[in-house]
Amino acid sequence: MAVALIVAAGLGERLGASRPKALVELAGRPLWEWSLCTLREVAAIGRIAIATPPAYEYEGGVDEVSIGLPSSLDAIAVKGGATRSESVRLALAAVGEGQDSDLVLVHDAARPLLTVKLIEATLTAAEGKGVDAAIAATPVTDTIKQADGESVVRQTLDRAGLWAVQTPQVFRRGALERALDVPREVLAQATDDASLVERAGGRVVVVPAPKENLKVTTALDLELAELLLARREG
Secondary structure, three states, X not given: OEEEEEEOOOOOHHHOOOOOHHHOEEOOEEHHHHHHHHHOOOOOEEEEEEEEOOOEEEOOEEEOOOOOOOXXXXXEEEEOOOOHHHHHXXXXXXXXXXXXXXXXXXXXXXXXOOOHHHXXXXXXXXXXXXXXXXXXXXXXXXXXXXXXXXXXXXXXXXXXXXXXXXXXXEEEHHHHHHHHOOOHHHHHHOOOHHHXXXXXXXXXXXXXXXXXXXXXOOHHHHHHHHHHHHHHHO
16 A cells, blocks of 8 residues: 655744644644545555654744644654655655555645545556656646846746646655655755656656645635635535
């Protein structure tokens, strides 16, 4: 069976909350719980690990973060690292050993509108012959311009073939482990794990995803996510 890793270790400063982003309430639940509940609905996923913030500063000092999980759930919470990919490496180690061909799903807790349909489509794509990873993404529809350090436009990019990458991202375990086996400074520069697999020469395919699979970064994103969840639940 596949394993799933929920990355919930970021502090989310841009959200402006007094606690790590994953602990911010969304429609009556902490943000991370929405992804967990959806992943539990997928029969192909066995164990789940959640990478949590190791500690965060607040007005009164520093708090250790503890995410309580029901004892009946085959999921564990582990302290994340200083970078996103380091958190993935720690969470992967926590779920135990596996075969190189096993599937590992990585999802950001900041994307609470995850669906079973998208999970299953990404898992299926990752099982393709010669595929090392399959990643959820949406085609870029805006005009994209590249500017220099002084905000002067230097070129307009051809958006044909450009994709805005999301999660979930599903990897062959061996490919992911090899990609993560790099110095910390390399992990720190990676904005997603698929780029590390690409760096190692792996083959990555995109899976079309709905734009509703948004990432909560700002307070406005949080409001929009709550509206979309209300429409889904209703």
